[in-house]
Amino acid sequence: MVVHRRRGWEIAEREATPEAAFWNRRAVMAGGAALLAATPALAQRVVPPVGPAQTGPTVAHPFPLNQAFVDPGRPLTGEDIATTYNNFYEFGSHKQISRAAQRLTIQPWEVVIDGMVEAPLKLDAADLERRLPREERVLRFRCVEAWAMTVPFSGYPLAALVALAKPTSGAKYVRMETFQRPSEAPGHRQFWYPWPYVEGLTMAEATNELTFIATGAYGKPIPRQMGAPLRLVTPWKYGFKSIKSIVKFTFTDQRPKTFWEVAGPTEYGFWANVNPQVPHPRWSQATERLLGNDERVPTRLFNGYGEWVAGLYQDMPSAERLFM
Ligand SMILES: Nc1nc2c(c(=O)[nH]1)N[C@H]1C(S)=C(S)[C@@H](COP(=O)(O)O)O[C@H]1N2
Ligand SMILES: [Mo]
Numbered sequence: 001m002v003v004h005r006r007r008g009w010e011i012a013e014r015e016a017t018p019e020a021a022f023w024n025r026r027a028v029m030a031g032g033a034a035l036l037a038a039t040p041a042l043a044q045r046v047v048p049p050v051g052p053a054q055t056g057p058t059v060a061h062p063f064p065l066n067q068a069f070v071d072p073g074r075p076l077t078g079e080d081i082a083t084t085y086n087n088f089y090e091f092g093s094h095k096q097i098s099r100a101a102q103r104l105t106i107q108p109w110e111v112v113i114d115g116m117v118e119a120p121l122k123l124d125a126a127d128l129e130r131r132l133p134r135e136e137r138v139l140r141f142r143c144v145e146a147w148a149m150t151v152p153f154s155g156y157p158l159a160a161l162v163a164l165a166k167p168t169s170g171a172k173y174v175r176m177e178t179f180q181r182p183s184e185a186p187g188h189r190q191f192w193y194p195w196p197y198v199e200g201l202t203m204a205e206a207t208n209e210l211t212f213i214a215t216g217a218y219g220k221p222i223p224r225q226m227g228a229p230l231r232l233v234t235p236w237k238y239g240f241k242s243i244k245s246i247v248k249f250t251f252t253d254q255r256p257k258t259f260w261e262v263a264g265p266t267e268y269g270f271w272a273n274v275n276p277q278v279p280h281p282r283w284s285q286a287t288e289r290l291l292g293n294d295e296r297v298p299t300r301l302f303n304g305y306g307e308w309v310a311g312l313y314q315d316m317p318s319a320e321r322l323f324m
């Protein structure tokens with residue numbers, strides 16, 4: 001069934017949603033309300049070019065929109081929802097952690113790039129961001145718990161960070177690690193979890209065009225509860241792969257043991273590719289609930305991003321549990 005969903009600019013003021021409000025604000029930031037009226041389609045929206053390196057602590061938003069990721073095929077999730085319904089176990093094992101997360105100190109934020117690289121790097125998150133090509137993408141996001149959202153993320157492709165890091169030819173994986181500060185994050189005192197939160201990708205996954213480091217959301221710097229100042233977004237994988245508040249990227253020839261793989265090996269694995277036909281041991285993955293309107297929609301293989309990533313797995317041994 002093909003449903004015509006009206007775009008923000010087709011919606012009358014009285015029925016404007018938070019999503020429409022987002023696009024309106026973006027247009028204003030991009031040069032005035034007149035722009036919105038004059039712009040027939042999002043795809044032709046004028047966005048400011050990425051300027052020369054800036055000197056402030058953060059990099060000005062919004063970033064230019066990547067035309068390959070303009071249309072997610074479903075409505076944006078309201079910013080009020082995406083910023084108040086979160087998974088971030090460092091701040092509690094429930095969804096209402098947004099307030100607690102405000103205790104996280106995000107400036108300064110040192111990022112370490114080490115392991116099998118030509119020369120290890122240590123730099124502030126904002127400096128890192130200024131050195132990489134910034135853009136905005138609207139992405140579908142699917143948690144393993146079968147809820148989903150659609151978010152305008154901004155940041156840079158992980159591939160650009162990999163290029164900056166100059167891994168040596170022996171590197172096979174990127175291991176990523178979250179901060180560990182029990183004084184700011186009460187979850188870190190829950191000793192039964194294998195802190196710090198760790199994730200990993202193969203080099204082919206890390207350098208895929210779809211793999212993104214988000215430093216912003218909804219046209220602004222990303223809020224702490226969503227993983228400030230930098231978090232991974234791998235939209236074809238279950239949400240737990242999208243590690244938040246990263247402090248270290250390590251290039252290695254060993255497959256990293258990830259947080260959820262260690263915490264619950266019978267339910268969570270390294271690959272975690274979205275697949276509606278492979279149920280979680282405790283629930284079906286056939287459908288998902290869209291945050292906001294609570295509509296249930298069919299889940300798609302690779303969360304609908306097979307065009308970008310299906311090729312990565314074509315020649316994998318069948319013993320690999322790609323979908324958990
Ligand atoms: N460091 C860290 N990263 C994390 C998590 C976490 O608990 N700690 N939760 C993951 C899970 S399970 C999901 S679904 C997403 C949630 O991202 P969101 O809160 O921005 O929606 O973050 C992922 N990244
Ligand atoms: Mo998740």
